[in-house]
Amino acid sequence: MRSASIQPAVVTSVLSDSIAEAIGFEPGDRLVSINGDRPRDLIDYRFLCSDEWLTLEVLDAAGDSHTVEIEKEYDEDLGLEFESALFDNLIQCNNRCPFCFIDQQPPGKRDTLYLKDDDYRLSFLYGSYLTLTNLPPSEWERIARLRLSPLYVSVHATEPELRQRLLKNSRAGLLLEQLKWFQENRLQIHAQVVVCPGINDGPHLERTLRDLAQFHVGDTPAVASAAVVPVGLTQFRPTEDELIPVNTAKANEVIEQVTQLQSEFKDTLGSTFAWLADEWFLIARRSLPPEAHYEAYPQIGNGVGSIRLFLKQFEAAAQKLPESINTSKHLTWVVGNAVEKAFEPILERINQVRGLTVTMAALNSEYWGQEITVTGLLTGYDILEKLKERNLGDGVLLPSLMLKRGQHATPENTYFLDDLSLSELSHHLQCPVWPVDDITELLAACATPDCTD
Numbered sequence: 001m002r003s004a005s006i007q008p009a010v011v012t013s014v015l016s017d018s019i020a021e022a023i024g025f026e027p028g029d030r031l032v033s034i035n036g037d038r039p040r041d042l043i044d045y046r047f048l049c050s051d052e053w054l055t056l057e058v059l060d061a062a063g064d065s066h067t068v069e070i071e072k073e074y075d076e077d078l079g080l081e082f083e084s085a086l087f088d089n090l091i092q093c094n095n096r097c098p099f100c101f102i103d104q105q106p107p108g109k110r111d112t113l114y115l116k117d118d119d120y121r122l123s124f125l126y127g128s129y130l131t132l133t134n135l136p137p138s139e140w141e142r143i144a145r146l147r148l149s150p151l152y153v154s155v156h157a158t159e160p161e162l163r164q165r166l167l168k169n170s171r172a173g174l175l176l177e178q179l180k181w182f183q184e185n186r187l188q189i190h191a192q193v194v195v196c197p198g199i200n201d202g203p204h205l206e207r208t209l210r211d212l213a214q215f216h217v218g219d220t221p222a223v224a225s226a227a228v229v230p231v232g233l234t235q236f237r238p239t240e241d242e243l244i245p246v247n248t249a250k251a252n253e254v255i256e257q258v259t260q261l262q263s264e265f266k267d268t269l270g271s272t273f274a275w276l277a278d279e280w281f282l283i284a285r286r287s288l289p290p291e292a293h294y295e296a297y298p299q300i301g302n303g304v305g306s307i308r309l310f311l312k313q314f315e316a317a318a319q320k321l322p323e324s325i326n327t328s329k330h331l332t333w334v335v336g337n338a339v340e341k342a343f344e345p346i347l348e349r350i351n352q353v354r355g356l357t358v359t360m361a362a363l364n365s366e367y368w369g370q371e372i373t374v375t376g377l378l379t380g381y382d383i384l385e386k387l388k389e390r391n392l393g394d395g396v397l398l399p400s401l402m403l404k405r406g407q408h409a410t411p412e413n414t415y416f417l418d419d420l421s422l423s424e425l426s427h428h429l430q431c432p433v434w435p436v437d438d439i440t441e442l443l444a445a446c447a448t449p450d451c452t453d
Contacts, residue, residue, distance in 0.1 A: 006040045008032045008059055010083040018079020019072055025080060028061035041121050042085040043146060050075050085125055093118035094134045096168035097156075098241035099196060104234040104368075109419045112404075124148040127301045129192050132178050133171040143187070150188040150224055152301075157193075157200045158211035166200060179215050183222035191226040192302060196243055197250050205254070209261055209274045216269050225298040228258055229277045232377075235369030251284035271295065275304040282338045283372060303374070307342050313439045314346050322447055324354035330393030331446060334383055336375035337362040350446055358397075358446060361387060367418055376401045380420025384428050395432035397445055403435055 008030035014020045032038065034048040035055055048054075056068040070078075093100075093116035102116050120135065120143060122128045129152045135143075143151075157163040160173030182189055191212050195201050200208070205228070215223040230246040237243065246254075258276050265273040272295060281288050291312055294305035335343060340362035350358050365373040367381045376399075387396070403422065405414045411423035414435070426433040436442045 005088040006038050007087055009039065009045065009087045011080050012083050013081045015077075015079035015081070019070060019076065020079040023068060023070070025058075026061070030059040031080070031082075032057040032059060032065075038087075040086075040088045042082065042125060043121055043148070044087075045082075047146065049078055086119070086121065090115060090117060091119040091121075091134060091139075092116045093131065094169060095131055095172065097166060098168075098238065098243055099194060099231045099233070101232065101234075104232075104237040105417075106236050110415070120148065120151055123151045123153075127152050129154045131167060131169075131172065132175070133167065133169050140181070144185045147187065150190055153189045153191050155191045155193055155208065155212065155226070156196075157204055158208045159204065162200060162204060166196070176211065179212075179222055183215055186220045188220060188222060188224045190224050190299060190302075192229060193226060194229050194231050195246070195254060196231045197246060198244060199242065201250070201254065202257075205257065206261065209258070213265055213269060213273055216265075216271070216273055225271075226274045227277060227299040227302040227304050228254065228274060228280070229302060230254075230279050230283065232370075246280075246283055248284055251280050252286070255280050255284055255286065275299045275302075277303045278305065278307045279303060279338065279374060282342075288342065307339060310439060311342070311346070314349075314443075317439050317443050318349050321350070321353055321443060325356055325447060328355045328357075329446070330357040330359070332359050332361050332387070332390070332392045332396045333442075334361045334363065334375075334378065334387075334396060334398040336373040336378055337364045338372050338374050350443070353447060356446055357393070359393070361390070361396075375399050377417065378402050379418035380416035380425045381418050383416075384420070384425060387429060392429060392431050395434055396429065397434050397436055397442060400435035400437045 011025060011029045011031065012027055014025045014027065031045075033056070034045070035051065037044070037048055039045040039048055052072060052074050054070040054072070056070065058066045058068055060066060095118070100116070117128055118130045118134055119128075120130055120139065123130045131154050142148075155163075155175060156166045158175055160175070163172040163175055164170055166172070179189075193200070193205065193208055195205060209226060209228075212223045212226045215221060230251065231243060233243055233245050255276060258274055261274055262272045265271060272293070275294075275298070278288060288308050291308050294308060297305050297309060300306055300309060333347070340360065343360065347358060347360050350356065363373065363378055363382055363386050364371055365377055365379060365382045366385065367379040368377060370377070373382075383396075383398070402416055403414050404417075411426065412421055414422040416422075416425070422433060422435065434445055436445055
C-alpha cells in the first residue's frame with residue numbers, strides 16, 4: 001500500500017437519517033483511518049466499514065483530531081460521501097495511443113481534462129476503461145484478493161505486436177496472458193475494441209474478436225462481452241498519427257463483418273458476445289437492430305444499444321404524457337446530429353400534447369471538427385454558435401451527459417468539454433438552459449405540474 005500518498009478522505013456530504021448524521025459528521029470533516037487502517041480509496045472504505053465495530057480517526061474542519069467508536073449492523077452504510085473516490089493518487093496511463101481523446105484536445109483548458117485515467121479502481125467503481133499495462137504485482141494481488149470484478153479493458157487488438165504498436169507500449173503485448181490470469185482467478189472483464197481503419201480492422205478485427213471469444217466460457221467467463229467502437233477523431237489530434245476517420249463505406253464493412261461473427265457466436269456461445277456501438281449504424285445510415293438484439297445490454301456504457309434503450313424507455317414514459325398543458329410552451333431540445341433520425345418519433349409524440357411545441361436542434365461539433373457528432377461531445381461553443389440566432393422559445397433542454405458538474409453543482413460550476421459554463425451559455429443565449437438526466441426528466445420539463453389531462 002502506498003501509505004505516503006494516502007490523504008484523509010474529505011467528506012462532502014452526509015446523508016439524512018444516517019449513522020454519520022447521528023454521530024455529528026459534517027461536510028469538511030476528514031476521515032483518516034478505520035480500525036487503524038488508512039483507506040486508500042472508496043473500495044477500501046467500503047470493505048473496512050463492513051465490520052460491526054468501527055473505530056474512526058477523524059479530523060474536523062478546524063484540524064482537531066477525534067476518535068469515534070461505532071456499533072452497527074454488518075454492512076450497514078455510514079452515510080458519508082467524499083470529494084473523490086481515490087484518497088491517494090490517480091493511476092495514470094503510460095501508453096501513447098494515437099487515438100487517445102485526451103491528446104485530441106486543445107491546450108489551455110481545465111487541468112482535469114488532461115488527466116489520463118488508467119486506474120483499475122475507477123474501472124471497477126464506474127466502468128471506465130483501462131489497458132492493464134501499468135499494474136505492478138501488488139495491484140494484481142489486490143484485484144484478486146478483493147474480487148474486483150468486472151473490470152473494463154481497452155483491448156483494441158490481441159495480436160501482441162499490433163497491440164504494442166497501437167498503445168506504443170511494450171507491455172501491451174501481454175494481454176492474452178492477462179486474460180488467462182482473469183480466467184484462472186474467476187474474475188471478469190468487459191472488452192472494448194476501438195477500430196482504426198487500416199490498422200486493426202479487417203482480419204485483425206476478426207482475430208481479436210475470436211481470441212476474446214475463447215475466454216467466454218464457463219459459469220464465470222473471463223471476457224463477459226466485447227464492444228466494437230469506431231475511432232473518434234478531432235481537428236486537434238497530433239499530426240502524422242496514421243489515423244483516418246470511419247466513413248460510410250467502412251462502417252458498412254465493419255457491420256457486415258461483425259454481424260457474421262455475431263451469428264456464429266450466438267450458435268457456439270449462446271450469446272451475441274461482440275457488440276457494435278450505435279455509432280456504426282448512424283455512420284452507415286442504417287436502421288438500428290431491434291430491442292431484442294441487445295440481450296441484457298452488457299455494453300450500454302459503451303453506447304451499445306443506448307439509443308434503442310432510450311426509445312424503449314420513452315415508449316413507457318410517454319404513456320403518462322397529458323393530452324394538453326394549461327400554459328402554452330415552446331422549448332428547444334439539443335442533441336447530437338448522429339441521433340436526429342432516431343429521435344424523430346420522440347419529437348413527434350411530444351408535440352402531440354396540445355399547447356406544447358418542442359423543436360429539435362440536432363447539431364454537429366465544429367469545435368471538434370466533426371461532421372457527425374454524438375450528443376455527449378457537443379460543447380458550449382457548438383451550442384452557442386448554432387443557436388444564438390434562433391428563436392429558442394421559453395428555454396433550452398440539453399442532456400446532462402454533455403456536462404461535468406462540480407461538488408454541490410450550480411450553473412456556475414457546471415462545465416462543457418470546452419470549459420464554457422452552463423451559466424455562461426444561458427447568459428449568451430439570453431434564455432434558461434435546463435440539463436435533463438434521462439427521459440423522465442425530459443418529459444417532466446416538457447409537461448410541468450400545471451398539466452391537465
